[in-house]
Amino acid sequence: MKLNPEIEIIESLAKTILVAARTAPKGKGIDDIVTCLLDGKEREELANKMEELSAIKGMKFLLRDAKNVRDSDAVVLIGLKSSDASGLDCGACGFETCKGMLETKKVKKEFSGPHCMIKYLDLGIAVGCAASKAKDLCIDNRIMYSAGAAACYFEMMDADVAMALPLSVRGKNIFFDRPSTR
Numbered sequence: 001m002k003l004n005p006e007i008e009i010i011e012s013l014a015k016t017i018l019v020a021a022r023t024a025p026k027g028k029g030i031d032d033i034v035t036c037l038l039d040g041k042e043r044e045e046l047a048n049k050m051e052e053l054s055a056i057k058g059m060k061f062l063l064r065d066a067k068n069v070r071d072s073d074a075v076v077l078i079g080l081k082s083s084d085a086s087g088l089d090c091g092a093c094g095f096e097t098c099k100g101m102l103e104t105k106k107v108k109k110e111f112s113g114p115h116c117m118i119k120y121l122d123l124g125i126a127v128g129c130a131a132s133k134a135k136d137l138c139i140d141n142r143i144m145y146s147a148g149a150a151a152c153y154f155e156m157m158d159a160d161v162a163m164a165l166p167l168s169v170r171g172k173n174i175f176f177d178r179p180s181t182r
Contacts, residue, residue, distance in 0.1 A: 006169050007073060011037065013137050014074040014167055020133035021078045021126040027118035032083050033126050034159050038075045042156075046075065046164075050150040053110070064178055065146040071174050072166035077151050078130055079159025080123040085116040092117030110149035111161040120161070127163045140168040142175035 018035045026033070038046060047066040054062035069075055085098035093114050095101035106112045127143055134141040147164030151157045168174045 010073045010139075010167060010169055013134075013139060014076050016137065017130045017133045017139075017165070017167070018076055018078070021076075021130040024122070024126040024129040026122045026125075027086055030083070032080055032119055033122065034079045034081045034157065034162075036077045036157055038077065043069055043072065043075050046147055046151060046156060049154045049156065050146055053146075053150045053153055059146070062146045062150070065144055068142065068144070068175055068178070069147055069164070069166050072168050073170075074167040075147065076130065076165045076167070077148060077157050077159075077162050078123070078127050078165065079148065079152070079157055079162030080115065080119055081159050082115040082119045086118040088118065090117065110153045112152075113160065115160055123161060123163070127165065130165055134165065134167060140170065140173040140175055141165050 014037050018037065021033060021035055022031075024033075047069040050062045050066035050069065054060060054066070085102055087098055089097045093101045093116060095104065095114070098116065101114055101116065104114060106114070131141055131143055142165070144164040144166060147166065148162035151164065152159055152162050166175070
């Protein structure tokens with residue numbers, strides 16, 4: 001008899017969640033999404049980097065989120081590595097033309113930018129599809145700017161922008177009754 005065997009499948013289910021991100025609709029059918037699944041050592045490294053970024057930026061909520069990353073059973077990162085612009089000249093990026101946006105020097109903080117707003121929407125849709133698939137699989141999860149920001153800031157992932165989705169298979173959702181930080 002195996003007691004509590006559900007934790008043994010989390011890596012496989014995390015890969016299924018990443019399939020949902022990969023196959024999410026993309027503007028003009030161009031896939032600039034990058035994904036990764038962190039192992040236990042990498043989860044600990046990410047949590048440490050989140051604490052380091054908290055000290056640099058003075059954002060205390062990164063400390064709370066770092067604990068969630070440590071306590072999670074898996075963490076997936078979903079990012080955007082923008083290759084171009086949509087060519088729509090829609091102005092959503094703040095520039096009159098895509099050419100103007102592309103010629104602008106990129107700012108690099110936690111994330112780099114500006115990038116095409118359609119690409120940012122693609123990232124949001126991919127992350128939403130991943131969170132939805134996790135919920136369909138009854139896996140507790142939380143979309144975290146904080147963990148994605150640390151992964152990009154410390155170049156743990158080759159992405160311009162990223163979000164993290166820590167996953168947990170416990171009797172109580174570890175992402176629910178979290179202490180408030182300000």
